[in-house]
Amino acid sequence: MTLHLSRLLQITVLTTCAFTSAALADGVADTARDWGLIGTWAVDCSAPPVKGRGTIISYEIASDGSLIYRRDHDASDLNEIADARVDPDQTLVLSIVLSKARQTRENGIAKTADGSIRSVFNRGEDGSYTIRDGRFVANGKLTPALRKCD
Template sequence: MSSISRLLLAIILCASFAAVAAADETADVARAWGLIGTWAADCSAPAVKGRGAIISYEVTPDGSLIYRRDRDPSDLNAVANARVESDQTLVLSIVLPKAKQTRENGITRTPDGSIRALFNRGEDDSYSIRDGRFVANGKPTPVLRKCD
């Protein structure tokens, strides 16, 4: 095997390990914060496709973190990054392939362990949620309780 072939193989292996490590780190941040699981305002309500009333954060067998809405197997979105801010807000970068965009979601934990969205913004800095309220109607985001 030539030196160039060995170098290319080493680069490919390093890139593969780096991608796996990044996925594991994102899942570890979410796990440590307490996010993994299914969340809803009403855990007994049936899932209605497209409503977004039931949110799941799951770790895949390869260690990646995914975001799923309404238990819909076709509505899977990769969480590319997770970080915890100094005020304990969890910030997720979620890749939404159907919408062809990446959005950043900020989530806070309430004293009883429930969660609530504080913001949802696009890469262009457009907000659908700002300061815990939907931009479209000014209503506060719902408190979600852990279902499982």
């Protein structure tokens, strides 16, 4: 009898975890959709993608409901977005799991007056920034505005 109850409890816990995980994925995708992020974005939508350059960025909802980030239409450059939230200043903050780099980075995206988007920060779990205050840390240049392609 105890074995039966133990198995029933295990099944209940696993089922609850599966539903919770799916609900969280839906919440992340819903946040991005409501903010207006879903789709393909580029500085120049007519330019061809250049693998590894990040000239075309896509935010897509996968068949399982999770949110993914893809660069340059490259099937091998596909990353899960584990969390999404909108800060009080309307910055969309994404927690992107970069599996190839074995790290998670937080990327803040702001809308501009003309409807394009710009990265305003990008930081690692260690607190290191590649983008801060809308500028690349390495050279001080402003991040480019990306326009929606589709």
